[in-house]
Amino acid sequence: MDYFxxxxAASRRAASAIVVGIYDRNKLSQAAAEIDKASDGLLSxxxxxxxxxxxxxxxxxxxxxxxxxxxxxxxxxxxxADEFGVAALRKATAAAMTALDSHKITELVSYLTLEPAGKASPYYLARHTVQTIGDALYRFEMMKSTRRSPAPTLKKVGLAVEKRADSAQATLGAEHADAIVKxxxxAKDLGNLPPNVxxxxxxxxxxxxxxxxxxxxxxxxxxxxxxxKLGMHSLLSVTAGTEEPAKLIVMxxxxxxxxxxVVLVGKGITFDSGGISIKPGPGMDEMKYDMCGAASVIATMxxxxxxQLPINVTAVVPACENLPSGKATKPGDIVKSMSGQTIEILNTDAEGRLILCDALTYARRFKPAVTIDVATLTGxxxxALGHHTSAVMSNNDALANELVASGVSAEDRAWQLxxxxxxxxxxxxxxxxMANVGGREGGAITAACFLSKFTDGMNWAHMDIAGTAWQTGSRKGGTGRPVxxxxxxxLARAAVLP
Structure with a gap:
């Protein structure tokens, strides 16, 4: 995709399509008003x-x-008009893309980027617009043999700016958004692929x-x-019931x-049956998404x-399946983690923390400035937070605040528990x-507390994305969050934001 x-003026722009907005009470946006004037009041x-x-x-x-x-x-x-912010900008842009879905357009110019969306800068107006367009164009059809949707024809996206001085910021926003979209x-592709692939x-x-x-x-x-040899017996206890070999991916x-x-640790359970503590059948197909923490970490890398950010980033991804068999770990088994601490496994369906704890211990060898683990960890x-907001828990409130603020700027919200x-x-x-579960009450928090036992001396945060990593129902599919x-x-840590 090319961006410019x-x-x-909107009326003078030649393109396959341009997008303009209308506020409540029939108030025309800047570009809509200009078109209305050029068309002798047709929009009115x-x-x-x-x-x-x-x-x-x-x-x-x-x-x-x-x-x-x-x-x-x-x-x-x-x-x-007084409530129009980045979220509304994205919703309006997505609606325009839906309306154009059946039209073969090669060039689209958005004039919504001229609107004061919560006083967002040209950088964020462009970034959120391009990201929304990219999200709307995403299709997952690689496993279909016939009846695939036609490939998107859109090749160029234009972003209206008030003055030429804003072009550099808007161009940077589009560049960053393009990398995020890809x-x-x-991350969506990895999540949407079937677990046999x-x-x-x-x-x-x-x-x-x-x-x-x-x-x-x-x-x-x-x-x-x-x-x-490393003593990662907690991780290996999860993969004991499957023939598929586990991998520890280090990027x-x-x-x-x-x-x-900065070290990112992503949970990579490519299919989670629950093990001996087997899950109920309905919806179990969605347990292919239990590797979305891994997918988001790999995609962020x-x-x-x-x-080419001027920053050092390492990803550690423990990847395996969790299946029942005669060799599978049983409730009541005790295993020794890489840290030397022993764990009584009361529920084999609480397996994510068992692979993450060894990965967190492994991450110490990189002497990280910050360690963040990302996991579809708990129902x-x-x-607690539904499907709208990811959870953040940390042994450092400043780090937690940094992650929450990043979510606000990226319109990818998180909340500290x-x-x-x-x-x-x-x-x-x-x-x-320790036991690997602590009862139903505060389950997301006790899971984080379990992981905290392996992070002494580390500047660490845990993100639980169980509610945000994928959608269910008729729109079932990976979301790509929290990339x-x-x-x-x-970007903020690398000090490259305008």
Whole structure:
């Protein structure tokens, strides 16, 4: 996709389609007012007749509109002017893309980027617009043999700016958004692939391929034999019931000399049956998404490498399946983690923390400045925050605040949940150093408290994305979250934001 900026008036812009907005009470946006004037009040007449709606997210396509040079003019409702922010901008842009879905357009110019969306800068107006367009164009059809949708024809996206001085910011926003879109598509693809294709070995090969495609990038794969020598018996206990070999994927991007890296740890359970504590059948197919933490971490590494950020980032991805068999770990088994601490496994369906704890211990060897683990860890998090917001828990409030702020800027929201010793007490075991579950109450928090036992002395945060990594129902599919949040965090850390 090619991106450009323009200061041209909307009526004089030649393109396959242009997008303008209408606020509540029939208030025309800047570009819509200019088109209305050029068309002798045609938009005003359409508003009065009810042919155009100002309701947020309602879009209409008008062909060869009088007084304009564009082949199509898309009018989209923006809602109340005093409530129009980045979220509304994205909803309006998505609605315009839906309205254009059946139209073969090669060039689209958005004039919504001229609107004061919560006083967002030209950088963020462009970035959110391009990201929304990219999200709308995503399709997953690689497993279909017939009836595939036609490939998108859109090749160029224009972003209207108030003055030429804003072009540099808007262009940078489009560049960053393009990398985020491609990385989110990778994360979606990995999540949407069936578990008989997207195995731990497939994830490992994907990481190796990325290393070959980008500079300053190296990938190492640790096999089960090496894991045993390292003492990663907690991780290996999860994969005991399957024939598919586990992989520990280690990706290193070096963009800033010998500076301490940010380490991202992603949960990679490529299929989670629950093990001996088997899950109920309905919806179990969606447990292929239990590797979305791994997918988001791998995809974020791709974004960092694409943008060649001046920062060091390392990803550690423990990847395996969780299946029942005669060799599977049983409730009541006790295993020793790489840290030397022992764990009584009361529920084999609480397996994510068992692979993450060894990965966190492994991550210490990189002497990280910051360690962030990302995991579809608990159903309790979905109960607490629904499907809209990811959870953040940390042993450092400043780090948690940094992640939450990154989510706000990226429009990929997260919320901090508390951690305290009272929750940790729920993990007591009569027979081992700790149990792997602490009861139903505060389940997302006790899971984080379990992981905290392996992060002493580390600047660490845990993200539970169980509610945000994929959608269910008729729109079932990976979301690519929290790639935008993580990329924003790293962009800020690399000090490349305008």
């Amino acid at each position: 900026t323009t200061t041209s 007449k359409l508003l009065k007749s009810g042919s155009i709606s100002s309701k947020l997210g309602k879009a209409s396509v008008h062909h060869s509109l009088q007084g304009t040079r564009a082949q199509r003019v898309v009018t989209v409702g923006l809602g109340k 990385s989110m598509s990778l 997207c195995t731990p070995t497939y994830l490992a090969r994907t990481a190796q391929k990325l290393a070959k495609e980008h500079a300053r990038f190296d990938t190492k794969i640790v096999n089960e034999t090496e894991m045993k 290193q991007y070096k963009g800033n000399g010998k500076a301490a890296p 791709a974004a960092v490498a694409t943008l 309790a998090c979905v109960i 508390p951690m305290a010793d009272e929750y940790t007490q729920q993990l007591k075991s009569n027979f081992a150093d 935008p949040l993580l990329t924003q965090f790293l």
